[in-house]
């Protein structure tokens with residue numbers, strides 16, 4: 001059966017809704033059904049009673065672990081939570097998100113910076129990649145596996161919600177799941193058959209997030225204003241965050257306060273879990289330029305180099321970096 005006509009319509013509608021830009025694919029292009037499903041992505045937090053077949057889940061794990069992997073090092077793991085008592089303790093620990101308790105499937109996606117170190121030990125080699133780069137590699141692998149799982153799950157009719165809240169209490173989650181040093185949760189994922197329809201939430205227009213040859217934010221204020229209005233009309237936020245600090249906004253703009261929201265402070269503890277010998281300093285006072293540009297992470301040990309030095313050496317090597325945003 002040729003489903004391209006239908007997929008092309010779905011794509012045109014979803015791109016309009018998502019980005020405010022109707023993208024009409026060539027009707028004979030390949031892969032339209034997959035692309036339509038990606039564009040129609042929606043997060044779900046409510047599911048019906050239907051259990052998710054174990055065979056289907058195994059297939060989805062296989063699809064997820066088929067993701068590309070940095071250096072073919074395969075540094076991601078999934079913990080599937082099947083013991084109701086463990087499911088319950090995780091829901092209790094996170095608190096405030098009761099849908100986690102009711103989710104038919106609960107998974108914890110982990111970065112694994114430990115396996116390669118162990119392999120190196122067993123084979124009598126030194127582990128040379130014990131740097132922040134290792135943390136990035138591991139996190140990218142795990143994020144890809146999460147994303148691909150989500151895509152495969154949605155293609156098979158499941159609805160999912162990732163849960164970064166597992167990072168609020170990395171030590172407790174690690175204890176419950178028996179995660180050793182070097183293995184750290186990047187996000188949970190709840191899944192099941194959705195009990196209602198999803199909705200395509202508007203994203204920033206491609207003119208904000210897609211750049212050609214050079215980074216460009218010249219029109220950012222106008223584009224964000226337009227997005228704010230579109231977002232408010234199509235999918236207004238039903239709650240506002242940190243109202244006690246910032247007050248209630250009649251027209252809540254896209255993460256209007258996002259820049260000021262207090263992020264989670266567990267990040268340094270995570271990075272230590274990623275690799276015992278990477279030492280990440282606490283967030284510094286955000287008073288100077290370098291702290292603003294790189295507020296959370298600062299490598300200590302090795303050869304101490306301030307962020308300002310790093311930026312200035314980057315500018316020497318890649319002159320276009322400086323001032324490009326003023327275009």
Ligand SMILES: Cc1cc2nc3c(=O)[nH]c(=O)nc-3n(C[C@H](O)[C@H](O)[C@H](O)COP(=O)(O)O)c2cc1C
Nearest residue numbers: 041042043044161162163164165166187199200201
């Ligand atoms: C890594 C990651 C972590 C997330 N963590 C949470 C979470 O802890 N709680 C929650 O309700 N939604 C969570 N979400 C879902 C986002 O809130 C959701 O994707 C976003 O609001 C956009 O909505 P949409 O996915 O329906 O387009 C998370 C999404 C991602 C990608």
